[in-house]
Amino acid sequence: MRGPSPHLTRRTLLGGGLALGATACAGHRAAAVRTSGPVSLSLWTHDEGYETFFRTGIPGADRRTDFRYRLDVTRAGAADLVTKLLAQAVAGRGIPDLMGFEINGFPRMLRGDIAERLLRDLTGDIAAVPGLAADLLPARTAPYRQDGHLYALDSDTPLVVHYYRHDLFTRYRLPVDIATWEEFAEVGALAHRRHGIALNAVVTGSDVNQVVQSFQMLLNQRGGALFDVEQRLTLDSPEAVEVLEFLCRGLRDGFVIDISDYYGGAMQAALKRGTVAGLAMASWYKVYGLMANVPEQSGRWRIRPLPRFSRGGHATSTAGGTGFGVLRGTANERAAVDFLRATWLTHEGQVRRFRRTGYLPTRRSVFEDPSLLRTEDAYLGGQRPFDVYTTLLADVPPVHMSPDQSILHDVLSGHLLRAYRGDASPREALREATEDFRDQAGR
Template identity: 20%
Template sequence: MKKAFLCTTVLLLILVMGLSGCGGNGNKETSPTNQPAASNNGSKATEGSETAKPAAEAQKVVFWTFVDAHQKFYESMAASWNESHPDKAIALEATTIPYDDMHTKLLVALQSGVGAPDLVDIEQSKFPNFMKGTPQLVSLNDIVEPELGNIVKSRVEIYSKDKTYYGIDYHVGATVMYYNKEMLDQAGINPDTIKTWADFETAGKQMLDKTGKPMITFEGNGNWSWWPAISQQGSDQVDENGNVTVDTPVNVKTMEFFQKMVKEGVAAVAPGAGHDTEEYFGYMDSGSAASVFMPFWFMNRFTDHIPDLKGKVIIRPMPAWKEGGNRSAGMGGTATSITNQAKNPDLIKEFLAYAKLSKEGNLQIWKQLGFDPIRTDVWSDPAMKESNKFTDYFGTDIFDTLLSVKDEIAPVHIREKSPEVFDAIRNKAMPQIFIDMKDPAKVLKEVQDSLK
């Protein structure tokens, strides 16, 4: 019986390693100059050279990720760790594996009890798959709880179950407004006077009247023009108990308002139907719309794909839905977790805390990855204003905006039903609301009913 089980396990692992993924889920963020490892017929995992061992007794730590830049970040942090902790040295063996392949391979390895890494990245929309039943991940409460006063708590809560933390994010993913200041000046609009979405609509009509161009764009097949806006208002796609909440009154009114702006010409549907398409990049680069709201990590789309707007785009808070309301929302993310197959979980916890929770680690997340770190005390550090491709493009007040909204970022709920809900919103609700211009109340009710 035991031999049969082992044979089955080996066959499963071989099968998974041979799988070829079919692409991402449309909800992933990427680091400034590196996309998640592509998955196609010729794809191969990127294996980094094992971190130089400073001592013979260095503990081997196997790390899997699906983003090459994440691998490089951890390799640099391992080298830094070894310099400052020679008595606790690690030999990091890091590998970048295509997105779908990695998550499937990890799931099989954890279910079988064989072949999992010590340390692993798990993308936010995939995380619920690893929370079913008894999680095969290590509790991180002993390193997370002492830092809760220094971090944006929601960015660890989304990777928790039954008051146990199982992952630590790279970033907050704070949603912000990206305004084309040159276009606003042409229309005589001061972005700092836009406090609410009602103010925004009024400014949008002025933009349309003065320039003939829309004030904002919405996605026709994504989650980013929906989820941040309802999260601002304390709503979500699923509640804390995992119940689907797609057609709540708040969600319906939000989509009715956004659809109205499209009908008015104040808003336009993004070319290519999404904000992460080449058509959209060219559209924005030519100054065809005055703004967009997207998470902080979208900065690298501007710097890397919309070069002509360098020095013309400013970052500001989202408008609130009412005076004093939230002006941001935390979106997207990737958690780093420790599996229950880790050889030395206590040592790996110490290293993970150093890389993801320490002040130095969070400064490096900004410097190396261009993300908004979860540790908010670094947001006011002088290093955040130092010249780099982001401050050169957007100015040096990027983190001033984040500091103004750091207490207005509500947690989102990631539950077992979430991946299915993501797909339904992206592929059915948004196209019908923004492209087919169907009644939002009816569309959201149909989606809600289909997910019960």
């Protein structure tokens, strides 16, 4: 970490990290860093579930560390929290000790040296716990890395699986062991012609992040990516064309349905009617999508690994996530690191997080916890979901972020919709999206 201060100037934020504020910084840094005793941690998060998790973890953190914790929690929208953090950093006051960055908001921290100036590099803190660095899944640290530094720890390993209505698959005699997406397309087209159902969905509404997510989940599984580890755009690729061609074919043949979003009234209606009999989505969608919209369908759903692309790729993909980072330069910096390790990263804490939120562990070894392996999910008809999840861990693709992520999402979403409508070929849509991104991002 460089420099004596985490404070930023407006020039830093607008120009990519070109300058540091030097006035109030010295006074801020002069505060002695607490090493033990009572401490009130300032925690910012967008999700009440995270607040509950951390509050219930206080007794364990008190036992495992030299601190006695209380939490002062601020909750707001995910994007609003990042905006507030950057504004407070410019002002040189009022930054939190610990903050959760929803994955689509974190790229704002990657511009210039903002992350380096504001966030603690957690690499050494992870290395200080024997075996922890090797146990953390690399795919879930990748989104929060920059220049070899780790600035946040993810809440989840949001493995993408195929949800399917077991009762409808049984009624219509559809196979549940389809090996490839190419076979899936044949089965799905026939199922749509005969029964009027869809086996996957893409978002075509106004939420650009969801529009891109529908495409990106399969792109990453196929072995493609939006950005590489060097933050370079890699959208215009054969893998991307293949995936977009597959989705466009699905919309034409009816085995993919277009919906306005994954959570709203249109999706709820399609689920209730049985029009959507399957979809590829992350592990957390059972709680926040299916159970929230169609609780009466408990027992009818199952999960299975995604079909594979016959030309290569991975066993699964990921979607979503929230990384918690520690702010530099506060008197509670040491206490916040210890609290994160004592709650977020312990075996017990990761099991508890799954029980309370449905988010999967980020440590490989926790997937082998006997209580998790024995878990039978009533909503999934008594299925043991970790029988599926554990088969996917060896082949989870990483996702790399860019400070220009929001620009790409704005641009790409429009071109994806053009391809879905048939107004452009998949190849044309991706090439034009690439050109528009470079024009707007200046690179």
